[in-house]
Amino acid sequence: MKIIKDKVAKLSFVALLITMTAAMFYAPTASAHGEKSQAAFMRMRTIHWFDLNWSKEEVPVNDTMTISGKFLVFAGWPETVDKPEVSFLNVGIPGPVFIRAGSWIGGQLVPRSVSLELGEVYEFKVLLKARRPGDWHVHSMMNVQGGGPIIGPGKWVTITGSMSEFVNPVTTLTGQTINLETYALDNVYFWHAVWFAIAFAWLLFWIKRPLFVPRHIAVSTGKADTLISAGDKKVGMLFAVGTMVIVAASMGATNEKYPVTTPLQAGLLRGMKTYQMPESTVSVKVDDATYRVPGRAMQMTLTITNNGDSPVRLGEFNTAGVRFLDPAVHEDETSYPDDLLAEEGLTVSDNSPLAPGETRTVEVTASDAAWEVYRLADLIYDPDSRFAGLLFFWDESGTRQMVTVDAPLIPSFI
Amino acid sequence: MSASQSAVRSRAEAVQVSRTFDWMILFTLFTAVLGGYHIHYMLTGGDWDFWTDWKDRRLWVTVAPIVSITFPAAVQACLWWRYRLPIGATISVVALMIGEWINRYMNFWGWTYFPVNICFPSNLLPGAIVLDVILMLGNSMTLTAVVGGLAYGLLFYPGNWPVIAPLHVPVEYNGMMMTLADLQGYHYVRTGTPEYIRMVEKGTLRTFGKDVAPVSAFFSGFVSIIIYFLWHFFGRWFAKTDFIADDAS
Numbered sequence: 001m002k003i004i005k006d007k008v009a010k011l012s013f014v015a016l017l018i019t020m021t022a023a024m025f026y027a028p029t030a031s032a033h034g035e036k037s038q039a040a041f042m043r044m045r046t047i048h049w050f051d052l053n054w055s056k057e058e059v060p061v062n063d064t065m066t067i068s069g070k071f072l073v074f075a076g077w078p079e080t081v082d083k084p085e086v087s088f089l090n091v092g093i094p095g096p097v098f099i100r101a102g103s104w105i106g107g108q109l110v111p112r113s114v115s116l117e118l119g120e121v122y123e124f125k126v127l128l129k130a131r132r133p134g135d136w137h138v139h140s141m142m143n144v145q146g147g148g149p150i151i152g153p154g155k156w157v158t159i160t161g162s163m164s165e166f167v168n169p170v171t172t173l174t175g176q177t178i179n180l181e182t183y184a185l186d187n188v189y190f191w192h193a194v195w196f197a198i199a200f201a202w203l204l205f206w207i208k209r210p211l212f213v214p215r216h217i218a219v220s221t222g223k224a225d226t227l228i229s230a231g232d233k234k235v236g237m238l239f240a241v242g243t244m245v246i247v248a249a250s251m252g253a254t255n256e257k258y259p260v261t262t263p264l265q266a267g268l269l270r271g272m273k274t275y276q277m278p279e280s281t282v283s284v285k286v287d288d289a290t291y292r293v294p295g296r297a298m299q300m301t302l303t304i305t306n307n308g309d310s311p312v313r314l315g316e317f318n319t320a321g322v323r324f325l326d327p328a329v330h331e332d333e334t335s336y337p338d339d340l341l342a343e344e345g346l347t348v349s350d351n352s353p354l355a356p357g358e359t360r361t362v363e364v365t366a367s368d369a370a371w372e373v374y375r376l377a378d379l380i381y382d383p384d385s386r387f388a389g390l391l392f393f394w395d396e397s398g399t400r401q402m403v404t405v406d407a408p409l410i411p412s413f414i
Numbered sequence: 415m416s417a418s419q420s421a422v423r424s425r426a427e428a429v430q431v432s433r434t435f436d437w438m439i440l441f442t443l444f445t446a447v448l449g450g451y452h453i454h455y456m457l458t459g460g461d462w463d464f465w466t467d468w469k470d471r472r473l474w475v476t477v478a479p480i481v482s483i484t485f486p487a488a489v490q491a492c493l494w495w496r497y498r499l500p501i502g503a504t505i506s507v508v509a510l511m512i513g514e515w516i517n518r519y520m521n522f523w524g525w526t527y528f529p530v531n532i533c534f535p536s537n538l539l540p541g542a543i544v545l546d547v548i549l550m551l552g553n554s555m556t557l558t559a560v561v562g563g564l565a566y567g568l569l570f571y572p573g574n575w576p577v578i579a580p581l582h583v584p585v586e587y588n589g590m591m592m593t594l595a596d597l598q599g600y601h602y603v604r605t606g607t608p609e610y611i612r613m614v615e616k617g618t619l620r621t622f623g624k625d626v627a628p629v630s631a632f633f634s635g636f637v638s639i640i641i642y643f644l645w646h647f648f649g650r651w652f653a654k655t656d657f658i659a660d661d662a663s
Binding site (some may be wrong): 086087088090091092093094095096097098099100101102109111112113131132141143145149163168170171172173174176178180181182183184185187188191192195196198199200202203206207210211212213214215216218219224227228232233236237239240243244246247248250251253254255257258260261262263264265266268 | 436497527593610
């Protein structure tokens with residue numbers, strides 16, 4: 001019986017080892033950036049991205065594309081996240097599959113961090129040059145110091161061609177045109193090889209002789225001084241002096257070769273130009289808002305007042321980059337990512353044109369699987385269970401108005 | 415053969431066993447230092463060593479020698495006081511830099527495709543060689559700490575300048591001036607390393623005009639002296655053989 005038990009134990013152990021080894025060969029591709037895992041309130045109440053446009057869906061290596069659009073720095077910024085006083089306009093891509101050839105906020109190049117103001121809208125553009133072939137999820141993104149990365153909507157873009165053909169030409173202020181992809185690489189390898197060679201020579205000088213046992217015996221018996229000879233000291237002097245001479249000479253030669261060098265550039269860019277949205281003549285009061293868990297739908301009771309001079313209708317609710325549209329009012333024509341677009345996701349109890357001067361209370365429902373897919377429903381588990389978003393109204397002439405909403409959200413589990 | 419009998423039967427065999435033992439210890443020491451030192455340096459020096467747009471004339475110059483003189487001091491303590499081998503610093507730095515090159519080439523380039531010319535490691539070898547030679551010539555921990563530690567800090571920037579200088583050539587880019595290293599950092603997107611994380615050119619050292627690198631190097635050398643002392647004692651403590659009854663020290 002014991003033999004059988006031992007055999008079973010042994011075979012089980014072998015099976016476990018085989019399973020674990022086999023598991024090592026299964027490594028599925030990570031194709032996105034964990035954007036769905038970011039706390040829902042972070043995505044809903046910090047940076048609101050809108051009017052986004054990815055200029056291309058397929059781009060060959062060395063060709064360029066842009067992500068452009070606007071973002072609102074939400075006035076109701078959560079207390080649990082640091083204010084965007086030091087922020088960096090980034091892109092969410094899996095490493096340098098593109099290079100960032102340029103990025104602008106309000107027309108100003110932003111290679112450095114910027115200070116953003118709460119409640120303001122900014123126009124941005126990021127120019128990307130394709131580098132590595134593949135299908136990549138390309139996001140807009142804002143890094144906020146003390147807040148972390150705030151990732152915007154992403155769209156799949158395909159890069160075709162071969163990375164070996166990628167070039168990154170840059171002309172320096174000294175008039176030299178270089179390929180930044182490979183620039184100075186030989187110099188890096190050369191100097192590291194030189195110093196490794198010198199270091200290995202020093203090590204070899206000592207390692208070629210008997211080491212640990214006889215030397216330990218000598219040290220233990222008080223004969224340590226016999227282990228370093230006058231010749232060793234001369235060689236040591238040679239290495240030390242040689243090292244300092246090479247360092248000094250190479251530095252001098254480098255200064256002659258590159259007489260013009262500047263320090264790294266750093267600093268915060270302030271006073272970024274804001275984008276002035278048309279003054280909104282519509283005011284919205286959120287009477288209550290609930291998220292119905294079984295129905296994957298958010299319901300809001302809104303009291304809307306039209307203070308303008310033309311009738312308006314509610315056409316879109318945008319939160320965390322997910323757009324819920326009422327197709328009777330507005331249809332997307334920008335090829336916005338399908339998974340973030342609920343083309344018929346917005347229903348309004350009475351969406352007849354709201355006349356100038358009229359106030360109406362309506363039930364608005366934003367429903368789509370995106371609530372679950374993008375884990376926005378997890379808002380009910382966040383420390384600050386408030387929702388926020390953008391409402392877009394259109395009048396008969398197609399003029400758009402944007403209104404922000406920000407209110408507590410009550411979950412409904414039945 | 416009883417346990418008290420020798421495992422070797424001749425002097426030639428003893429020499430052969432001793433040499434085999436040498437290589438085994440060297441291999442173990444090399445890989446252990448490579449792993450431990452690499453983790454230590456990545457955690458403390460980290461981005462300053464990873465990226466060219468972090469290799470500035472103030473903080474990189476200051477931080478890298480201070481955090482990298484640690485293992486060389488400790489390994490020197492062991493190899494010198496136990497074996498009179500003046501290779502502790504060099505073998506540590508060679509191990510570190512081989513580990514770094516494997517990491518930068520296999521991971522940074524091979525895995526995530528950052529060009530090697532943005533993510534090559536800093537050169538710490540000149541300071542390490544001088545540190546070993548000073549210990550050998552002086553046979554003094556104090557002298558090695560004071561002279562060697564200072565030299566280690568002072569040699570760092572000029573030892574790296576031939577590699578880094580080409581990347582400090584200025585470029586005009588869309589109406590702004592920056593160095594090629596800045597441009598590398600901007601071009602090659604690091605989603606998790608936004609620009610504001612960079613700790614470069616910060617501090618109050620503004621009274622030396624453009625010549626801040628030598629001042630930073632001197633400061634780094636002074637702090638390296640203190641760190642050398644500290645880690646040398648760590649090394650001596652780890653190299654104790656108290657657990658061997660007849661060789662307690």
